[in-house]
Amino acid sequence: MNIKMTYLYLTKQSKGFTLVELLVVIIIIGILGAITVPTLFSKTFRAREIEAKQYVAQLVRDQQIYRASYGEYSKSVEELNPSIPVETEDYVYVINNNNPQYSLITGASKDDRLASVAGKVFSTINSRGESELGAVICASLDGMPSMESVKSNIVTGK
Numbered sequence: 001m002n003i004k005m006t007y008l009y010l011t012k013q014s015k016g017f018t019l020v021e022l023l024v025v026i027i028i029i030g031i032l033g034a035i036t037v038p039t040l041f042s043k044t045f046r047a048r049e050i051e052a053k054q055y056v057a058q059l060v061r062d063q064q065i066y067r068a069s070y071g072e073y074s075k076s077v078e079e080l081n082p083s084i085p086v087e088t089e090d091y092v093y094v095i096n097n098n099n100p101q102y103s104l105i106t107g108a109s110k111d112d113r114l115a116s117v118a119g120k121v122f123s124t125i126n127s128r129g130e131s132e133l134g135a136v137i138c139a140s141l142d143g144m145p146s147m148e149s150v151k152s153n154i155v156t157g158k
Contacts, residue, residue, distance in 0.1 A: 045113055045114055048090045048091075049114055049115050049117070049139065051090075052088075052091045052107040052109070052114075052115075052139075053107075053117050053137065055084050055088075055093060055107060055117075056105055056117045056118065057119065057137055058081060058084060059077065059080060059081060059084060059093065059095070059105045060105055060119035060120075060121055060135045060137060061135075062074075062081045063080060063095070063105065063121045064121055064133045066080060067103075067121065067123065067133060068133065072100070073097045073100075073102075073103035073121065074095060074097075074103075075095060075097050076095060077093050077094070077095060080095065089110075090109060090111060090114055091107045091108065091109055092107070092110065093105070093106070093108075094106050101122060102120055102121060102122035102123070103122075104118060104119075104120050105118065105119040105120070105121070106118050106119075115139040115140060116139065116140060117139045118137070118138055118139075118140075119136065119138075120135065120136045121133060121134070121135050122136075
């Protein structure tokens with residue numbers, strides 16, 4: 001009789017999960033989620049920044065071609081490359097031409113977590129006295145124009 005009671009007791013015990021086992025599984029799933037979700041968001045931000053860098057790089061190339069063709073820098077994104085939008089969900093693209101020696105192309109981020117992007121096209125005179133065009137593209141979280149200043153430049157035409 002004693003053996004039969006022990007057998008029934010063991011079979012009843014092994015039919016389900018205990019609360020502790022369920023809590024351990026939930027904690028493990030929570031830890032895995034805490035690790036993967038921030039990584040997913042950082043990849044999304046990185047993809048948006050790469051898109052902005054590609055747009056600015058294309059505008060820089062187009063600005064160099066425009067300068068070589070017309071002898072001056074283009075004053076607007078629409079005139080330079082109509083296929084690139086002036087404003088996207090995450091960035092505003094502006095061309096600042098206050099100096100005939102260079103043109104600054106800015107992709108100002110609307111989100112503080114995204115890097116702003118800038119490109120500069122400039123002309124120099126080489127040792128033979130010929131004009132040459134150069135370009136620089138960079139991205140930074142600090143030191144770039146804010147969204148408000150970019151919008152004011154669009155409105156005032158600066």
